[in-house]
Amino acid sequence: MKTIQLRSISAIFKLLFLTFIIFACEKNAPEPDDEFRSGKGFFFVNEGGFNQGNGSLSYYSYDTSVVFNKIFSEVNGRILGDIPNSVSIIGEGVYIVVNNSGKIEVAERETLVTKKTIEGLNSPRRILKVDQAKAYVSSLYSDSLIIIDIDTCMVAGSVYLGKSSEAMILLDSRVFVANWSGGSSVSVVDATSDTLIAVIQLRDEPCSMQMDKNNNLWVLCSGGYMSDQYPALYCIDPDDYSIINELEFASMSDYPTELEISGSGDTLYYLNQNIYRVAITDNQLPLVPFVNSFNRNLYKLGYDDDNNYIVVTDAVDYMQRGYLYIYTRSGKILDMENADIIPGSMSF
Amino acid sequence: MKTGGYILLTVLIILLPCTTYGQNRFRDDTLVIDEVIIKSAVVSGVAGYRQTYISSEKLQELSSGSLSQLLERYTSLVIKNYGSGGLSTASFRGLGSNHTSVIWEGIKVNNVMSGQSDLSIIPVSFAGKVMVFHGAAGGDVTEAGPGGAILLASVPEWKNGIQLGLEYATGSFGFNSGRVNMVTGNNRFQYSIRAYKEMAGNDFRYIDKYNYPEPVALIRENSDYSGYGLLQEVYTKWGDNIFSAKMWYNFTERNLPGPIVAYSDGSENQTNESFMTILTLKNYTEPVNLQFKLAWLSDWLHYSNGIADIDSRNKSDNIVLTAGLKKQISEALKVELTLSDYLDNVNSVNYSEIQRRNRLYLDLVISGSCIGRVGYIFMVRERVADNNVFLPEPSIGIDYKLHETKNYKIKGNVGRSLHLPALNDLYWSPGGNDALKNENGINGEISLSMEELLTKNIYLSSEITCYYSRISNMIKWLPGELNYWEPVNISDVVSRGIETELDLDINLINHRISVSALYSYTSAVNRAKLSDNDQSTGKQLIYVPEHQGRLTGIYSYRHFVLNWNNRLTGKRYVTTDNSDSLPGYFVTDLSAGIKLKISSYESVLNLKVDNIFGADYENIAYYPMPGRSFTINLKLKLTNR
Numbered sequence: 001m002k003t004i005q006l007r008s009i010s011a012i013f014k015l016l017f018l019t020f021i022i023f024a025c026e027k028n029a030p031e032p033d034d035e036f037r038s039g040k041g042f043f044f045v046n047e048g049g050f051n052q053g054n055g056s057l058s059y060y061s062y063d064t065s066v067v068f069n070k071i072f073s074e075v076n077g078r079i080l081g082d083i084p085n086s087v088s089i090i091g092e093g094v095y096i097v098v099n100n101s102g103k104i105e106v107a108e109r110e111t112l113v114t115k116k117t118i119e120g121l122n123s124p125r126r127i128l129k130v131d132q133a134k135a136y137v138s139s140l141y142s143d144s145l146i147i148i149d150i151d152t153c154m155v156a157g158s159v160y161l162g163k164s165s166e167a168m169i170l171l172d173s174r175v176f177v178a179n180w181s182g183g184s185s186v187s188v189v190d191a192t193s194d195t196l197i198a199v200i201q202l203r204d205e206p207c208s209m210q211m212d213k214n215n216n217l218w219v220l221c222s223g224g225y226m227s228d229q230y231p232a233l234y235c236i237d238p239d240d241y242s243i244i245n246e247l248e249f250a251s252m253s254d255y256p257t258e259l260e261i262s263g264s265g266d267t268l269y270y271l272n273q274n275i276y277r278v279a280i281t282d283n284q285l286p287l288v289p290f291v292n293s294f295n296r297n298l299y300k301l302g303y304d305d306d307n308n309y310i311v312v313t314d315a316v317d318y319m320q321r322g323y324l325y326i327y328t329r330s331g332k333i334l335d336m337e338n339a340d341i342i343p344g345s346m347s348f
Numbered sequence: 349m350k351t352g353g354y355i356l357l358t359v360l361i362i363l364l365p366c367t368t369y370g371q372n373r374f375r376d377d378t379l380v381i382d383e384v385i386i387k388s389a390v391v392s393g394v395a396g397y398r399q400t401y402i403s404s405e406k407l408q409e410l411s412s413g414s415l416s417q418l419l420e421r422y423t424s425l426v427i428k429n430y431g432s433g434g435l436s437t438a439s440f441r442g443l444g445s446n447h448t449s450v451i452w453e454g455i456k457v458n459n460v461m462s463g464q465s466d467l468s469i470i471p472v473s474f475a476g477k478v479m480v481f482h483g484a485a486g487g488d489v490t491e492a493g494p495g496g497a498i499l500l501a502s503v504p505e506w507k508n509g510i511q512l513g514l515e516y517a518t519g520s521f522g523f524n525s526g527r528v529n530m531v532t533g534n535n536r537f538q539y540s541i542r543a544y545k546e547m548a549g550n551d552f553r554y555i556d557k558y559n560y561p562e563p564v565a566l567i568r569e570n571s572d573y574s575g576y577g578l579l580q581e582v583y584t585k586w587g588d589n590i591f592s593a594k595m596w597y598n599f600t601e602r603n604l605p606g607p608i609v610a611y612s613d614g615s616e617n618q619t620n621e622s623f624m625t626i627l628t629l630k631n632y633t634e635p636v637n638l639q640f641k642l643a644w645l646s647d648w649l650h651y652s653n654g655i656a657d658i659d660s661r662n663k664s665d666n667i668v669l670t671a672g673l674k675k676q677i678s679e680a681l682k683v684e685l686t687l688s689d690y691l692d693n694v695n696s697v698n699y700s701e702i703q704r705r706n707r708l709y710l711d712l713v714i715s716g717s718c719i720g721r722v723g724y725i726f727m728v729r730e731r732v733a734d735n736n737v738f739l740p741e742p743s744i745g746i747d748y749k750l751h752e753t754k755n756y757k758i759k760g761n762v763g764r765s766l767h768l769p770a771l772n773d774l775y776w777s778p779g780g781n782d783a784l785k786n787e788n789g790i791n792g793e794i795s796l797s798m799e800e801l802l803t804k805n806i807y808l809s810s811e812i813t814c815y816y817s818r819i820s821n822m823i824k825w826l827p828g829e830l831n832y833w834e835p836v837n838i839s840d841v842v843s844r845g846i847e848t849e850l851d852l853d854i855n856l857i858n859h860r861i862s863v864s865a866l867y868s869y870t871s872a873v874n875r876a877k878l879s880d881n882d883q884s885t886g887k888q889l890i891y892v893p894e895h896q897g898r899l900t901g902i903y904s905y906r907h908f909v910l911n912w913n914n915r916l917t918g919k920r921y922v923t924t925d926n927s928d929s930l931p932g933y934f935v936t937d938l939s940a941g942i943k944l945k946i947s948s949y950e951s952v953l954n955l956k957v958d959n960i961f962g963a964d965y966e967n968i969a970y971y972p973m974p975g976r977s978f979t980i981n982l983k984l985k986l987t988n989r
Contacts, residue, residue: 053558053609053970054928077561082610102611120611122655141655225832226778295879316881317826319890320925323881341923 039063042304042311042348043094045084046340049319050100055084056340057096057112060324062307067324067337072096072105075112080105086126086345090135090150094347097124097137104137106153116153121146128168130175130191138165140181147194159194161187167208169217171238176217178206186219188241200241204229207257212280213265216244220259220270227252233259233268233278233285247278247285262329263305271301275312275327291331296323302346309334313343395715395723396745396761398482398795398813398847405902407472409911409939409954412517412525412546412981415475416467419498421913421937423480424847424868424896429468429967432521432550432974433573433602436468440482440495441815442843442872442892444822446770447495453594453626454501455643460664460692460705463770467498469600469620471544473515473527474579476502482847483815484743484765484791494765494789494819504538504583504592505531509989519956519979522549522572531989538583547574554972555964556608568972570614573602588632596624607970615654622647636675639686643668662696664771684713692771699775707768708732723747733768738786741765760794773823773835784823785837791817807853816844826878841889843872858906866898874924884924891968893918893932907943912936922969933965941981948988954981 041061046069048055057072057080072080081101088095089109096105104118104127123140127148130136134156137146144158145165166180170191177187186206188198204224211217217238223231231254235245249256249272256272268278274289275298291312299315299322310331314323322343326335402422410418416436420427428445429436437445446463449456450470458465472478477500484494510532517525525546533539550571557563577598584591604616623646631638645666652659672686690707708731715725729741743763750756767787774782793815800808822839847868854861872889888894895918903910918932941954955978962975 051607051610051970052922053607054922079558079609081559082607100610123611141657296881297879314879314881317878317884317924320882320884320923321927341928 042302042346043087043089044300044302044311044313044324044339044346045087045096045344046322047083047085047099047342047344049341050083052341053079053082054341055080055082055098057084057087057094058324058339058343060311060326060337065335065337067339069338069340072107072112076107076114084344085124087347088127088129089347090127090129095127095135097127099123099125099140104148104153118148118153118155121155125166126168128170128175130170131173136168136175136177136189136191138168138177140164140166145175145177145189157194159189159196161189161196163187167206169209169211171211171215171217174238176209176238178209178219180205180207184221186217186236198241200236202234203232208259208270210259210261210268211238211265212261212268214280216280218259218261218268218280220256222255222257223249223252227255230254231256233270235280245283247283249285250287258301260301260303260310262303263308269301269303269310271298271312273298275301275310275331291327299342300344300346302348304348306348311346313339315342318342394481394745395717395725395747396759397725398793398811400480400482400849402478402480404477405909406900407475407478408952409909409941409956411473411515411983412527412979413472414468415470415472415478415498415500418472418478419467419480421915422864422866422898422900424849424866424898425480425496425498426870426892426896427467427967428891429971429973431568431571431605431967431971432552433468433548433571434604434971435466437464438467438498439892441817441845442870442889443495443817443819443841447767447819449497450500451497452500452596452624453628454641454670455626455645455668456690457624457645459647459649460666461647461649461662461694461696461770461772463772465498466620469575469598469622470500471546471577471598473529473542473544474577474596475500482813483761483793484763484789484817494767494787494791494817502540502581504533504540504581506533506535506538506585507989508534509987511989512986513983514985515981515983517546517979517981520977521552521974522547523977523979524548533583536585538581540579540581542579543577545574545576548572550974552974552977554608554975556972557964558609558970566608568605568974570603570612570616571605573600575600575602590628590630590632592626592628594624594626594628596622598622605971607968608972609970611655613655615652617652619650620648636673639670639672639674641668641670660697662698663694664696665693667691667693678716680716680718682713682715684711684715686711686713694771694775698772698777699780700777703771703775705734705771721749727763731766731768738766743791755797755799757797758795759797760792762792763790765789765791767819769823769835778832779825779834781835784835785821787819787821787823787837789817789819791815805855807855808851810850811848813847814845815847816842818842838876838878840875841872842875843870845870845872860902860904862900862902862904864898864900866896868896870894870896883927887924887926888921890922890924891920893920895919895932907945909941909943911939911941913938917967930966930969933963935963935965936960948986950983950985950987952981952983952985954983955979956981 039061044058046056056070059068059071081098083100084096085099086097092109094107094109102121106116107114122142125138127135127137135148143162144160147157149156163179163183164181165177167178169176173191175189175191179185184204186200190197203221205222206219207222209219217236219234221232223229230252231249233247237244254272256270258271260269266280270276274293275291276286277290296314298312300313302311308329310327312325316322322339324337324339324343327333406422419425425438427438438448439445450465479499481497513529515527527544529542531540552568555563556566580595582593600620606612626643629640647664649662668690670688674684676682688709692705694703710730713727717723725745727743731738741764745761747757747759769784774780793813795813797811802808819841821837822841823835824839825833825835850865852863872892873886874884877885897916899914901912915935919929921929937958938960939956943952958977965973
C-alpha cells in the first residue's frame with residue numbers, strides 16, 4: 001500500500017516538473033507580416049497604449065489593398081517606441097514623431113532604414129518642414145516649438161510660445177500653431193526669424209487646422225476636454241487674423257476633432273463620433289453625418305488628395321488591433337483592413 | 349492628523365515599555381517552548397471555502413521582504429509588479445486587483461480611492477500571520493472579494509518576560525534594511541513594537557531587447573526607494589474581556605522609472621504615508637460573545653511628474669466601527685451577527701470637491717457541524733451605501749468528510765456578491781461617473797482535499813479546487829464621448845479554473861524535507877462586445893496567465909535550513925484581442941540559513957539568492973525585473989520569557 005502511495009507521489013512530481021518545463025519553454029511566437037512594399041499607398045502610425053510600448057508604423061498599399069503592419073520594427077530590428085503620434089514625409093525621409101518616447105525617428109522613405117534618431121524631446125507631437133533647412137516640432141508639455149536642423153537631424157533651437165502646441169500649418173513664411181492642450185488660441189510664428197509674431201484668440205483647445213482654396217485658415221476648437229465651451233469651427237483671414245466665419249456646434253457635449261479638407265480645398269471633413277462634411281461656403285454645421293460610425297470608435301481622419309479618398313481609423317477599445325477604412329469622396333466604402341493598436345495619423 | 353498621530357505614537361513608544369518592564373517578576377513562571385511552526389498550507393476553516401495559511405517559517409524566511417514578494421512565492425495569486433519597490437497588486441482567479449481585499453485585523457484596508465492595495469509597501473515583518481481566503485464571502489472575512497482576501501493578523505502569546513529581536517539585511521543594488529522588534533508582558537498584558545527602515549538604489553542591470561537592433565545591457569535608473577514604518581500592539585485582558593490597540597504607521601518614497609520605452613527625465617515619483625489604528629474589545633462571557641472595533645485608516649499619496657506637470661495630492665480617511673455578537677448554541681449551530689460601518693472621506697486635487705461615502709454592512713453567519721462529518725456555513729450580507737439599500741448577498745458553504753477516520757473532504761460553496769465602485773470610479777475629474785452601478789458577482793467552487801500521515805514520518809496533504817465566477821456590470825474605463833476616459837459598467841467576465849496544491853513533509857530524526865507545489869489554470873474571458881469590430885469577446889483578460897506554478901522545497905538539518913523556490917508564470921496577453929503577449933517566465937530563488945542558539949540568545953544568518961539563474965523577464969511589459977541578486981540577513985533574538 002505504501003509503495004503504491006509513494007509511486008503515486010512520484011508520478012505527481014514528475015507531472016508537475018513536466019508541466020513546469022513545458023510552460024517554461026513556451027515563447028511568444030512572433031507573427032511577422034509580409035515584407036513592406038513601397039508601392040502606391042500611405043503611411044500611418046498606430047499609437048499603441050500609453051506606457052505599453054506597442055506603437056508601430058503601418059503602410060497601406062493601394063496596389064494590393066493590404067496593410068503592412070509593424071514595418072519599422074521589422075526593418076530596423078527594434079520597436080518604434082511609445083505613442084508614435086504622427087508621421088510626415090520630408091524629402092526622402094520619413095519622420096515618425098514618437099510622443100512618449102520623446103524622440104523622432106528619421107528613416108529612408110523607400111526602405112525605412114533608420115537614418116537618425118532625434119532624442120530627448122519633451123513630448124513631441126508633429127513635425128512641419130518650414131524651409132529647406134529646418135522643421136518645427138510641436139509639443140504637448142513644452143511651451144516652445146523645437147527647431148530641427150533637417151540636414152543634421154539635430155535640435156537647432158526653439159521658439160517660445162508660452163503655450164502647448166499641436167497642429168501646424170505653413171503659409172508663406174509664417175507658421176500657424178494650434179495651442180491645443182489647455183490653450184484657446186492659435187500662435188503665429190515668423191519662420192524666418194523664429195519668433196512669435198501674433199496670437200489669435202479663439203475658443204478652448206484648437207485641435208486641428210486646414211487651409212482652403214482661398215488661402216483662408218480653418219480652425220476647429222473642441223471646446224475643451226471638460227466641455228467648458230461650445231465647440232466651434234472658425235474661418236480666419238491669415239493676413240489680418242480677423243475671424244471671417246464662426247460656426248458653433250449645437251451642443252456642449254459635441255467633441256469635434258480631426259479637421260481635414262478635400263484636395264480641391266472646398267470641402268471640410270471632421271469627426272464628431274461620426275464623419276461630418278461641410279462646404280467652406282456653408283453658414284451652418286451639418287446635423288446629419290456624412291458617414292455614420294455605427295458604434296465604431298472612429299479615432300483619426302485623413303484625406304488623400306491624390307485619390308480623393310477619405311481614410312478613417314477605428315480604435316475599438318484602445319487595447320486591441322484597430323481598423324482602417326477607406327471611403328470615396330462620396331462616402332462609399334472601398335476597403336476595410338486590420339491595422340495595429342490604435343491606428344492614428346496618416347501621411348499621404 | 350499627522351501631529352496627533354505622532355504624539356500618540358511617541359507617548360506609546362516611551363511609556364508602554366516602561367510599564368511592562370514592571371511585570372518582569374512573572375517571567376520565572378513562564379515555560380519557554382520552541383517556536384511552533386504552522387506547516388499545513390491546506391487548513392480547515394470556514395466550511396466549504398479554500399483558505400491558505402503562509403507558514404511561519406516562510407514568513408521568517410522573507411522577513412525583510414514585502415507582502416507582494418511573499419504572496420508571489422507561495423500562493424497562486426497573480427501579482428502585477430512594476431519592479432522592485434514599485435506598485436504591486438494581487439488578484440485572484442483572473443479578476444481585478446480591486447477585487448482583492450486586504451484585511452488587517454478584520455478591517456478592510458484597501459485604499460478607498462483606487463479600491464486597491466499596494467502590497468509592495470506592506471512589510472512581511474508587520475504580519476504576524478498571513479492567510480489567503482479564496483473566493484467571495486462575508487462574515488468573518490469582511491468584504492472578501494469578489495476575488496478573495498488577504499488576511500493579516502496577529503495573536504498575542506500571553507507569556508511573561510521580554511523578547512527582543514534585531515535584524516539587518518544588506519544586498520545587491522543598494523538594498524539595506526534594518527528591523528527591530530520587542531515583545532513584552534505577562535499573562536494579562538502584552539505589548540509589542542516592530543519598526544523597520546529600508547532603502548534600495550535598485551540600479552540593477554537589465555537587457556534592453558527593444559530599443560536597439562541587438563540586446564544591450566543597461567542599468568535601471570530612477571528606481572530607488574526608501575521607507576520606514578512602525579507597528580505597535582497593546583493587549584490587555586481582565587475577566588472575560590480582551591482589549592487591544594494596534595497602530596500601524598508606514599512611509600515610503602520612491603522614484604518611478606517608467607517603462608524602458610518611454611522618455612523619462614527622472615522627475616516622476618510618489619510618496620505614500622499611511623496611519624492605521626484599530627481598537628478592539630472582545631468579551632467572551634457566555635452565552636453570547638461580543639466584539640467591538642473602532643478603526644481609523646488614513647492614507648496620503650503624493651504623485652508628481654515633472655514632464656507632464658502633474659502634482660497630485662490625495663488624502664483619504666476611513667472611520668470604521670463594527671459590533672458583533674456570537675452565540676454557540678450547540679455544536680451544530682453557531683450564530684454570528686456583525687454590523688459594520690465604514691465612513692470614507694477623500695480630499696483629492698483630482699476630485700472637484702471633498703467626497704464622502706457611508707457604507708453599512710449587516711452580516712449574519714450561521715455555521716456548525718452535523719453528524720460529525722458535515723460542516724456548513726450560511727452567510728448573508730445586507731449592504732447600504734449612502735442610503736442605497738442593495739439586494740442581500742447570500743452564500744453557503746459545505747464540507748463533507750468522506751472517510752470516518754481519514755481527513756478526506758469534499759467541500760464547496762456558492763454565493764452572490766456585490767462590489768461597490770471605488771471612489772475614483774465615481775468622482776475622478778475628469779471622467780468619474782457617479783451613475784455607475786455595483787458589480788455583481790456569482791461565485792462557486794468545489795474542492796477535494798486530503799490530509800494524511802502516510803507513515804509516522806511522512807505527512808501529505810493536497811487539495812484540488814474547481815471554481816467559477818461571473819462578474820457582470822464590471823467597471824471598465826473607456827474613452828468617452830469627450831476627450832477623456834470614463835468608467836462604465838460594460839464588461840461581463842467569466843472566470844473559471846482549477847487550483848491544485850500539494851504538500852509533503854518528511855521528518856527523519858534531524859532531517860526534515862518539506863515540499864509544496866501549486867498549480868493553477870485560469871480561464872478569465874470577457875463576454876461583452878463593444879462593437880462589431882471588437883475582437884475581445886471570448887478572449888482571455890490581459891495580464892491574467894492561464895498557467896501558474898509554484899514549487900518550494902525546504903530542507904533542514906538541525907539548525908541549518910535550505911529553501912528552494914521556483915515560480916512559473918505563463919504567457920500573459922497584453923491586448924484584449926490576444927494578438928500580443930508577454931512570454932512566460934520561470935524564476936528560481938535559493939536561500940540558506942543557519943541558526944545558533946545559546947541559552948536565551950538566538951542568531952540566524954541567512955544568505956538569499958533571488959533569481960539564481962538570472963532569468964530575464966518582465967511582470968509588466970517594458971518594466972524589466974532584476975536579475976540575480978544576493979541578500980545577506982542577520983537576525984539576533986534575545987528571549988527571556
